[in-house]
Amino acid sequence: MSVHKHVLSVTVRDQPGVLMRIAGLFARRGFNIESLSVAQSEIPGISRTTFTVSGEDATIEQVQKQLQKLIDVLKVIDHSEAKFVDRELMLIKVAVRSPEERVELRQVAQDFRARIVDVHRDALVFEVTGDEGKMDAFIEQMRPFGILELIRTGRVALTRSAADSKVTGRPTVKAA
Known part of the structure; x- marks a missing residue:
């Protein structure tokens, strides 16, 4: 079996400890979470978590x-099974x-x-959004100039098909 990179979206109820239980599941399987992003979804009280992990297909399944089986998990999507759009943000x-370097850096950014x-006298901070390949390519272009600091968000992903997008049923959300 071969190891593949998987982008998983997990739609969950906003409840304390949900992320810890999900991350614990990956840890027990010996997976390193390569990227993680969590935020509110289009439904109040519901969040979407996106994980990037590498593993054998059968193990990921x-x-x-x-x-x-986790009580607060509403839906799990492995984006490697369908066409999807993904993005990251990097500073x-x-x-x-x-x-001269400033001019060259501005051209690469463009x-x-x-x-x-x-903008500072001795540094520029760039904001870049795009897929993983674009982020990696931008980093490589910046290396010769001297990267002082870098941070990337986790990947976020959505399937391209409307049929694969909906959370089944009307989720019940506890009032605060």
Whole structure:
């Protein structure tokens, strides 16, 4: 069996401890969560969690089945099974040593549709959004200039098909 990267979206009720139980399930299986993103969904009281993990397909399928059994989990989608759209956000601070470098950095940013969000005499901070490949390529372009700091959000993903998007049934949400 071969190891593949999987992007899993888990739709859950907003309840204390849900993320810990989900992450614990991955930990017990020996998976390293490569990326993690959690935020409110379009339904109040419901969040969507996106995990990127690598593993054998059969093992990931077992994890999905175990996730479905958790009480606050409403839906699990393995995006590797259908077409999907994914994005990340990255902030990256790059050293600027000369006016010529500043011009060159601005040109690279324009090529990647990156935004300059902070300007200092000796550094620029860029905001970049896109898929994993775009993030990696931008980082490689910035390395020669000197990356001072970098942070990336976890991947977020949605299936392209409307049929695969809906949370089945009307979820019950406890009032606060």
